[in-house]
Amino acid sequence: MAKFEGVKWAPQQMRYGLLEKQFEIVEADSRVFGVSRSIHYGLFLVFEGIRFFCHGNPGGEVEIVLLNWHQNLERYQKGIAFNLGSEQQDLVPTVDELENVFIRLYFKDPSMRGFLEEMAEIGAQGYLRPFTIDEEQSIGVTFPAQPAIRAMACRYDRYLGEPFCGVVIPHLVRAVGINKTGCLKLGVNYLMSVKAVDEAKKFCPEAACALFLDDNPQGKLLDRHITEWDSSCCLFGLRGGTVIKIPENPLILPSVTIQGIVAILKEMDVAIEERHLTYGELIEKAKDNELVVVCSVGTAGILNRCARLILVDDGGKILATHSPDVKHPLFQKLGEARGYYWNIYKENVKIPAGLRLFKYVL
Numbered sequence: 565m566a567k568f569e570g571v572k573w574a575p576q577q578m579r580y581g582l583l584e585k586q587f588e589i590v591e592a593d594s595r596v597f598g599v600s601r602s603i604h605y606g607l608f609l610v611f612e613g614i615r616f617f618c619h620g621n622p623g624g625e626v627e628i629v630l631l632n633w634h635q636n637l638e639r640y641q642k643g644i645a646f647n648l649g650s651e652q653q654d655l656v657p658t659v660d661e662l663e664n665v666f667i668r669l670y671f672k673d674p675s676m677r678g679f680l681e682e683m684a685e686i687g688a689q690g691y692l693r694p695f696t697i698d699e700e701q702s703i704g705v706t707f708p709a710q711p712a713i714r715a716m717a718c719r720y721d722r723y724l725g726e727p728f729c730g731v732v733i734p735h736l737v738r739a740v741g742i743n744k745t746g747c748l749k750l751g752v753n754y755l756m757s758v759k760a761v762d763e764a765k766k767f768c769p770e771a772a773c774a775l776f777l778d779d780n781p782q783g784k785l786l787d788r789h790i791t792e793w794d795s796s797c798c799l800f801g802l803r804g805g806t807v808i809k810i811p812e813n814p815l816i817l818p819s820v821t822i823q824g825i826v827a828i829l830k831e832m833d834v835a836i837e838e839r840h841l842t843y844g845e846l847i848e849k850a851k852d853n854e855l856v857v858v859c860s861v862g863t864a865g866i867l868n869r870c871a872r873l874i875l876v877d878d879g880g881k882i883l884a885t886h887s888p889d890v891k892h893p894l895f896q897k898l899g900e901a902r903g904y905y906w907n908i909y910k911e912n913v914k915i916p917a918g919l920r921l922f923k924y925v926l
Contacts, residue, residue, distance in 0.1 A: 566723055566724035566725075566728070566772045566773065566795065566865065567723070568691075568718075568720045568722075568723050569720065569721050569722050569723070569725075570720050571718050571721075572718060572720075573592055573716060573717075573718045574592065574676055574716060574717040574718060575675055575678075575679055576589050576590070576591070576592055576673065576675045576676060577589075577590050577593075577594050577714060577716050578590065578665070578670040578713075578714065579594070579712055579713070579714050580665050580669075580712060580713040580714075580715075581699070581710070581711075581712045582644075582656075582657065582711045583655065583710065583711065587665060587669045589670075589673050589675055592716070594714075596697045596699065597699070597701040599701050599703055600697065600698055600700070600701065600702065600703075601698045601700070601702055601704060601705070601708060602696075602697040602698045602708070604703050605703075605705055606750075606751050606752045606755075607698065607705070607707070608647045608648070608696050608697060608698050608707070608711055609647075609695065609696065609697070609750065609751030610640065610644055610646070610647050610695070610696050610748065610749060610750050610751065611640075611643075611693065611694065611695035611696070611749050611751065612637075612639065612640040612643075612692075612693070612694050612749055613636075613691060613693060613749075613862075613863040613864060614630065614633055614636045614691070614692040614694070614863065615630070615631070615689065615690065615691060615692075615864065615866075615909070616628055616629065616630050616690040616692055616717075616909075617629045617630075617687075617690060617909035617910060618680050618681075618683040618688075618690060619684050619687070619910070620684050625925050625926070626677075626680055626681055626684050626925075626926045627923050627924065627926065628667070628671060628680070628690075628924050628926055629909050629910075629911070629921065629922070630909075630921075630922045631820075631824060631905075631909060631919060631921055631922070632820050632823065632919055633820075633922055634659060634920070634922070635820045635823075636820055636863075637659045637662045637663060638659055639748070639749065639817075639818060639820075640662065640694060640749070641656060641657065641658075641659060642748060643696075643748045644657070644711075644713075646745070646750070647696065647707075647708075647750070648707060648708070648711065649707040652711070655711060657713075662694075662713075665713065665715075666692065666694065666715060667924050670715055671717075671926055672926055676717070677926070679717075680926060683719050687910075688719040689719060689720055689721070689722075689906075690717065691718050691719070691720060691863075691864060692715060692717050693715065693716050694713055694714070694715040696711060696712065696713055696714070697711075697712055697714060698711060698712075699712045720864075722865070723864035723865040724772060724773070724796075724860060724864070724865040724868045725865065726868050726869055727869075727871030728772040728773060728860070728868060728871060729764075729768040729770050729771045729772060729773075729870070729873075729874070730764070730772070730773040730775055730793065730860070730872070730873045730874070731764035731768060731773075731774055731775065731873070731874045732774075732775045732777070732843070732873070732875045732876055733763050733774045733775070733776065733876075734777050734781070734785060734788070734843070734876065734878050735781060735878055736756055736759060736760045736776070737756070737776070737777075737779045737781060738753060738756045738760070738776045738791065738792075738794065739753050739756075739779065739814075739815055741778070741813070741814040741815050742814075743814075744814045746779075746791070746813075746815035746816055746817065747812070747813075747814055747815075747817055747818055748817070749817060754794075756794075757774070757794035757795055758794075760774035760776065760794050761773065761774050761794055764874075767874050767876065767880075767882070768874060771874075773793045773794055773795075773860055773870070774794045775790065775793055775794075775798065775873070776790075776792060776793070776794065777789065777790060777791060777843055778790075778791055779815060785843060785844075785878055786842065786843055786844030786847070787842055787843075787844060788842065788843050789810075789840045789841065789842055789843070790810060790840075790841045790842070790843060790846060791810065791815045792810065792815075792816050792817065793860050793862075796819070796860045796861055796865065797816065797817065797819040797822045797860075797861045797862065798810065798858060798860060798861065799822070799825070799861055799867075799898070800841060800846070800849075800855065800858055800859075801855075801856040801857040801858075801859070801894040801895065801898060802849065802854055802856060802894075803853070803854050803855075803856050803889075803892070803894075804854075805834065805835060805893070805894055806834075806835045806836070807826075807829060807835070807836050807837070807894070807898075808837050808838075808839065808841055809822065809826060809836055809838045810838075810839075810840065810841060811839065811840065819861060819862065819863075820863065821861055821862055821863050821866060821867075821905070822861045822862075823919075824905055824908070824916075824919055825861055825866075825867055825901050825902075825905060827916040827917065827918050828901045828904050828905060828916055829897070829898075829901055830916070831914075831916045832897055832900070832901065834894070834897055843875075846875065847875050847883050847884050850873070850875060850884045850885075851884050853889075855886050856888060856889045857888040857889070857892070857894065857895045857898060858873050858886065858888070859898055866902045866905050867898060867899075867902040867905070868902075869888055869895065869899065870886075871887065871888065872885065872887055873885070873886040
């Protein structure tokens, strides 16, 4: 998977117990028990990635700005609910509760002030990473006895970036649709993401992303559907000017960022076609030079255009290789959409319909 570059962590971590509803600030390197369900079995490991921006307001106060982050909170809440038993559902925090914990308790804690002021001064990208663990010392294969939310924040220079190489990995499946886990940011999903990128490096040593097909490896290869990258969603730009967005389904994480990018592209009069795309069609469009660009879209990197996509069969034979048409207007517009998205956080541009900006004075 692609790596974060230029990371600087906040000085403190937070912990919020779901049983006692107790918040506390802990050391940045605070550990969880080595003997834990979360470590040994991946139970109750659900996480979220939330981009934010800090700036000073006219009154000299620091404001934190987030875009459509209620969708991040809703997605995180659903992941927590999935990882708790039926008799534990009353422990699932509300969206308002999560908002209060992250903003009014964590970000507003005095220990975070200097870090956020520094971010505001340099205009850095911010990333909030909440995750869940079982705080109990146990190796039992059961639901967590001491479920808790931890969170860390950082600033960073970039994630993934351009150019990058991607490879289709047909023989690995990121998630199984019948379990409805592909639409959640569960820790168990991302092991396959790491394995897939490792496989991708066999075709391209510099590969940073693996593109997954659907969860039907026994089906005919060319009829299988494209799903998403190992850690992000994807968009496909065609020569006629249309952009294909894969519909949300149990195999795909409902991306907050891709909704914003699509809204921006519509404002730019780019036609968006939301439909399934088979692997056979993708190969055909790559061979016929109808495929202009393939994009990775996600929270940390916003949008990055793939410089080389290698399409292979089940046996590892290369069927086609795609490189973008960098002179095509659509390639340029997608780059502009990325810049526009980040400028929404900075409040330098109009907010497209359907997007909501959240601002908090710290």
